[in-house]
Amino acid sequence: MSIELTVNGRTVIVAAADDTPLLDVLRNHLDLKGSRYGCGLEQCGSCMVLIDGKAEYSCAREVASVAGKRVETVESLAAHPLRQAFLDEQAGQCGYCLSGILMSAKALLDSNKNPSRADIVTALDRHLCRCGAHPRILRAVEKAAAALREGARS
Template identity: 55%
Template sequence: MSDETFRLLVNGAEVTVECDRDTPLLFALRNRLGLKGTRFGCGLGLCGACNVLVDGRLIHSCDTPLWSVDGKEVVTVEGLGDTPLQRAMIDEQAAQCGYCVSGVVMTATALLARNSAPDEAEVRAALDDNLCRCGAHNRMVRAVVKASQVEATR
């Protein structure tokens, strides 16, 4: 297998990555671009730890081949900046071990982009595919609801 060159817009910056075409996006982000916020969890797209946005759509980066995102916009947790959601996650102490948090934040960001005022049931449904082993899930739900209320008052 030989490396190919892929061009992406990652967190607002144009980058090139040389990898085998079937390299998972997660590995390119972490190992080639040094973006360690996106985590490897299960490697099967089942836990949500690796969630990122590609052209505004939430995807699992662990099972997304690099060729499929060539020329696209990728946003990782590092690219979000300081948001009401991240502040609410801190205020609600929604990160215990922190391993799943970047994936949860990306999932919640995608939810809030399509529904700026989700109720608790909608937040729970959106976060259902994010595995949190620490038991901080209820605090995460509260944080997302709180962030949506902060955004509504802006």
């Protein structure tokens, strides 16, 4: 019932049933509303977070299974070039899918500094966007990758 995990660099202890969805813990116990409920079925990607650096669905993930692990949510990206790149490209319409997409993009850029368009498409293919902002989202991830490379050189 008492589970310790690291969320966005902060160690937290949550009192929740072992099988409580990680998404509910993030949103309701920790007040991190950036991870979003879309289906609860691991089909749409609105709830995507990083668990030990890997993009994972949080909507059906039992919180006990992330005990002792590092969880990152979109709230952790305040200074990451991805956030600005998405704003620069106006990469969204309603924006509901974006927080999950940002996390998959973060996982990609952490492991691949120079992803091709095809790499980005593959990394985001688990995500649904209903508004049709896909081309802008792909451009934004490319732009963030370029900004990261630029930052690494300077």
